[in-house]
Amino acid sequence: MALSAPRPARRDPDDLCEVKVTDLGRVRRVRRLLKPEPAVLLLAETFRTLGDPSRLRIVHALALQELCVCDIAAAVGMSQSAVSHSLRALRQLRLVRSRRDGKTTYYRLDDAHIGRLLADGFEHVEEQL
Amino acid sequence: MALSAPRPARRDPDDLCEVKVTDLGRVRRVRRLLKPEPAVLLLAETFRTLGDPSRLRIVHALALQELCVCDIAAAVGMSQSAVSHSLRALRQLRLVRSRRDGKTTYYRLDDAHIGRLLADGFEHVEEQL
């Protein structure tokens, strides 16, 4: 899950590809305002990581309460191994951070943005349920 | 079999999976506060849908400007077919909505939450670049 792997590496900024364009002015303006690729790729990976129900439950639980690994497993109903694998992915994207206390490791959200992201997201989906 | 099989009742609502729990009080509280499954699943699918770089670029472009399909393709550098497939996924999750004008179909974000979600997300990732 290396985010620094520029896999589809092409996309020349001035090559509009061979598609017929309806409003070239709009297209040019949008292309000028788009965030740079690294930000887009990192955000996509962040969303994709939150896009797994198990990892989302973990993040959601940690938004409510700092927890150790085995308590996360109990709270969301997963095996310890699966939780640990998920936590690594979340850590690598700086969505959660860990703190050691003796033998046990406690996890919590990395910063306040994550909580807001979750809140916005739930607000959105709860309108269509 | 008559009556008294002295077995503790299995499937206590607080006993999910056989993991050893460190702080049962915390676990119980978190489980009580977790959003219901349908909301979690729908939000996960929403995040997953935004978690593809191509779809994220499309949503990002539409956050800047209403666009028709071919202009989206030109703006983000994808084929018309790929854009159309992506738009269907985005439509089904109510992330974008369409409007017809003659032969062309214009797309824009479905509501303001999506824009906020994007803004929060970019704010988060731009701190670690």
Next chain:
DNA sequence: GCATCATATGAACACCTGTTCATGTGAGCC
């Protein structure tokens, strides 16, 4: 009617993902 344009969709393929199982690691305690 027919041709064309803008978009949508189906099938198929290579690629990626999350879980389980087994095992490794490293701290605390006797």
Next chain:
DNA sequence: GGCTCACATGAACAGGTGTTCATATGATGC
């Protein structure tokens, strides 16, 4: 030391995913 606990990690498999190619749809204009 040796043991256990809490967690991390590697391998491997089933299932899912996004793209391309070819084709379909539906609206416009002749």
